[in-house]
Amino acid sequence: MTGPLGFTWRSIRRPATLGLALWSLVQAIPTAISGLAVARALDEGFLAGKPMVGAAWLAAFVGGSLVGAVGARQLYRGLGSLVEPFRDDLVRRVVGGALRRSVAGEADDGAVARLTRQVEIVRDSYAGLLVVVLSFAATAAGVAVGLASVAPAMVVLILPPFLLGVGLFAGTLGLASRRHRESMYADERLATVAGTVLAGTRDVAACGAEDEAAAMVERPIATQAAAERALARVAALRTLCFAIGGWLPLLVLLAGGPWLVSRGLSAGAILGGLTYVLFGLQSTLRTLMNALGDTGVRYIVTLRRILSTGAAFSEPPRRAEVGAGAPPDLAVRGLTFAYGPQADPVLSDLDLTVPYGTHLAIVGPSGIGKSTLAGLLCGLLRPGEGAVELGGVPVESLAPSQLASLRVLIPQEAYVFAGTVLENVSYLNPDVSPVELANAAGAVGAEPLLARLGGLHAEIDPGGLSAGERQLIALVRAYVSPAPVVVLDEATCHLDPVAEERAEEAFGRRPGTLIVIAHRISSARRARQVLVLDGSKAALGTHDTLLETSTLYRDLFGHWAGVNWPDYTARHSTRA
Template sequence: MTDAAADWRGIAKEDETVTATGNLVLAGRSRRLLFSLLRPYRKLAAGALALVVLDNAAKLSMPLWIAYGLDQGISGGRQGNWTPLLTAVIGFIAVTLLGGLTTYSFLRASGTLSQRVLFDLRVRAFTHTQELSVSFHENYTAGKVVTRLTTDIDALQELLEGALNQAMSALLSVFTIAIILIWLDPTLAMIVLAGFVPLLIATRWAQRRQRAGYRRTRGAIARVIVGFVEAMSGMRAVQAFGREERNLEVVGVDDRQYQQANMTAIRGMADYVGISIVLQYLTTVLVLFVGAWSVIEGDLAIGVLAAYLLYLDQFYGPLDELAQVFNAYQSAAAALEKISGVLEEKPAVPEPSDAVPLGNSRGSIELAGVSFGYHADRPVLPTLDLVVPAGQVVALVGATGAGKSTLAKLITRFYDPSAGAVRLDGIDLRELANVDLRRAIVMVTQEAYLFSGTIADNIRLGRPDASDAEVRAAAEAVGLASFVESLPDGYRTDVRTRGGRLSAGQRQLVGFARVFLADPSVIVLDEATSSLDIPGERLVQRALETLLRDRTAVIIAHRLSTVAIADRVLVMEGGRVVEDGSPAELVTGDGRFAGLHAAWRESLV
């Protein structure tokens, strides 16, 4: 394996080793998911099943009408009695028309059923994924989520829209034809049923082989999509550093694994179909030989033999269809395993069942005996006690890995502490409803994420019902209005994907306007100016002063110019607060902050 391929193993790597017990658990989980999706549409599903039964009965009666026409119609016609022949013709036409009508009705019913089920599944999966905690999304890559919502659901769609019809019809056909074959001639039926023994063995063998292949395809295609998503999202870096060939090599490894997994499943399908065809032709030859002998001996009517051969063809035809359905089923089952796995994920920071009402938040923050680590054996915050009074602006400074961002994630409840409590206005964040928590505490990241749409739409993100006047007031408050009004479409300007039409500073100002309009009591800024140039930083700094006025704020800053607007500075090291004071107090001392400030001043010279 190349170094590039080895690197990629850390991205979206899925465990492909599944024990026999695990197979049962996954299969049960997949069935529960499918049944839960079908349950609201029981009547529609029952109606579709009734149509399949009626359609099956109509089509299976056709050889009987042919046999009746051959045995009774011909002999009756020789004697001048054409009624049996006309009856056979009319009966055949009637069941043909009935079969066409039931097939048409079933396809409409099954199409409606499948689309409703797939719509519900997409909504359920998307809704549940959004409700999962940040910790899930930091470990479960975006490419894998996209795979669950696209290609995995497409595999289920193939089963529901086409294969399900074939499966139900084929199963009914096999069962009904088996009974008819026994009724027509038990001796010939024994020959047919004897061929089932090797066919069942081949089916079980192919089932295991295809299941393993399709399970690997779901994992492999997820890794391929992860590669595509990351390459397209980071195209500037890809082209800037000439990473195209390396990306091709990396994605190529997963693409080849996807191809090999598909080939395993396809070979299993081909082997099964080949074996079933050989068994079908051998059985047909034996039935023809024994049946012809019985006709010659006078023990069997020629019309019955003709009907028997027609039914035999219809008997193995559904078996071939079942093989195709089985192929689609294995793919859909593997996809359902992955989707059901995501749906069974629980939020790491669950919403309380009996939430405490927050009311009008003052914005005081308290961390009491808080400890936290992303891994149990590696604490990031050993023990931390901190009180931030309402309306105070606190700056967090320190080296990378000191615990600043972790502290911010705890204050915004992206994570819950391993021990201790984080409180807002004296209420543990774990006791607050999400709607109250997100209304009171808002985080602004290093790069404000803008969604496709207009500038006004992005400012309204926290308050979708805000009026145009309120949107303009928010933009004016943070110094964005003059820029927006200079654009031809003003606030209706489309920012394009991820705000690509705007500069970094302009995107950050849109983010500030968004927060200003949402009007939280607590704002957490995670290096909100670190990616800006000096003019952009000055513009954003002025907006910050307006945004933070009369609000509690926690600012993570590497640029110490941002610290100047803070009332209080906390210097962090190893997850602990090692210095605490006002910027003026700390800069005149001989501690760590004074050293950081001196180094920053020298860097400006």
């Protein structure tokens, strides 16, 4: 099964749907007992001269209504477990399709509308249709059980015409979808032609071309009118289906009254059957037809549009693992990366080896590709050519859970979420002890901040923190993580030089590999190795060797340190 219906069927999460179906049955309890309560209240209560018995049956119906209200509440509360994953999948399709077209150089003016409006239309319609269909099935089942409890003979009279009406209505849905789509296209064509003619009204009047202008819009108007008449015919078919499924059972029950009485059915039983038809079957069938005939058609048409413009985003299977005990060295082999097939490479044919335990600084002019390289090293971006290996395994082949346990990246804009301090600093290592957290906070210089916030169990207001305070919390989070590779992408740029030095030296003492995207020259001077990116090639060495061999590094050093390089060279040469 393909198309919108196939996509909808595949998106249904069976366990969650089963739970909603059970609550739908609870919601249908008032309808299921309504006819039975009426029949018993009359036959065993009021008509038998026992008003208290009749009142008790009506009270039971009221109690069932309260239980049904609880079921309805739980039904709507549980919708999120189905609706939100469905919406997330649609968003991934819309964004993925738009990005693919953008990379291919194709314009996609409707992407924002699909993301903001059409996805929400489909989401809301999906939720409504799900509730209606489940409630319809539960109500129909409840009515069938109730009728069988009152008088099995009425099941034979009432359910066949009801099911016939439902089946005929289901057969019109495909036609309704086509007619709705044709009407939408006809309306769009008429709007386009009419807009063209109206924009040239002065020219039409000046040239006396009224007849030609009328002829231009005559055919689109006729097409649009024919499409509207076709929609009206579909609505008439829906009315006929409701008459068969909703009113015919009532007529059959009334016409079969003498036969039912001859079989010993009481007045209360027949009135109970009428209650099931009027307040059970008719009501739920009307709701179903309105929902599927209007919302359902809009859902199908809009979802088809989304599916036609976006393909499913899927990650390739990741099964590789870094062997236990293997040193997680980083190796870059022939790495080339560009943001799109027509774009110039940000990195080109880069080779780099970062043995475990290395402290590496990456420097270069702004926009040269330092953060891009950080994303590639951490597996957040995929190389166009070449590979990035961690522990001898390509990072894109690692399962996300193991990749997360091997490396941690702290970007320049550190993320802090609403919650406690403990939740923010420990979610990369839920088993971390309070002592380890205290040691980490002391090491990176976050102790005063945590004390000011009120300790580990204090609530954090992210908007009330400065950029530097958010960076300190992120640094504690990275420090206590189990990852042996830490990448700090200008993660200390909002700290003062003293605080930055303290944090970087703490990570330098931490077991493992440290890669720093350098914001200040002091970061590069603290590193054992420095990688200089200049857009066409890269240079690797120590601070001292790069001062001798890399013109770009000398320029960067002079800019950062505020020195004149020729004077600096002459002074140091004289001292030598």
